[in-house]
Amino acid sequence: MSHDERTFVMAKPDAVQRGLIGNIIGRLEGRGLKLVGAKFMQIDEALAHEHYGEHEDEPFFDGLVEFITSGPVMAMVWEGADATRQVRQMMGTTDPAEAAPGTIRGDLGLDLGQNVIHGSDHEDPGANEREIDLFFDEGELVDWEKSDAEWVYEDVDH
Numbered sequence: 001m002s003h004d005e006r007t008f009v010m011a012k013p014d015a016v017q018r019g020l021i022g023n024i025i026g027r028l029e030g031r032g033l034k035l036v037g038a039k040f041m042q043i044d045e046a047l048a049h050e051h052y053g054e055h056e057d058e059p060f061f062d063g064l065v066e067f068i069t070s071g072p073v074m075a076m077v078w079e080g081a082d083a084t085r086q087v088r089q090m091m092g093t094t095d096p097a098e099a100a101p102g103t104i105r106g107d108l109g110l111d112l113g114q115n116v117i118h119g120s121d122h123e124d125p126g127a128n129e130r131e132i133d134l135f136f137d138e139g140e141l142v143d144w145e146k147s148d149a150e151w152v153y154e155d156v157d158h
């Protein structure tokens, strides 16, 4: 399996306000994933509409846009084997009240509307690339070798 799948991850405004950026990054780092891009930023209305376009007909859309633009977020790109699906598993279900303990939402959230983290949907092919392109220019992503790869992946030679 390739080790270079990339996925888009975001610590949402609630996570930033609650001082949980480091907790989230620590979990992803600890798993063996590699950070290749990060941007502390404020999402404006237009970007929020584009990012959450698939939900524009939902009754919760206006509240979702208001929430995601309510304060800064930490937008990130993480790389690794099966990264998109693995991050989704680590996030837990959309509603933190139902998310399993041990998951990011299950450990750090209580309310569906403020669920701490976004990760690209692994069941929507191309969502990861689309979201990475929406938030990052190519030059903002860093190609680098992480020196622990041989201790994370069995098929990397020691």
Ligand code: DAT
Residues within 6 Å of the ligand: 055, 060, 064, 093, 094, 112, 113, 115, 117, 118, 119, 121
């Ligand atoms: P996810 O973030 O797990 O991919 P999603 O794409 O279905 O979930 O929805 C995007 C965000 O919208 C989600 O993180 C929280 C919010 N949301 C989803 N369903 C909602 C609902 N029924 N009521 C309020 N907010 C909701």
Ligand code: MG
Residues within 6 Å of the ligand: 121
């Ligand atoms: Mg989604």
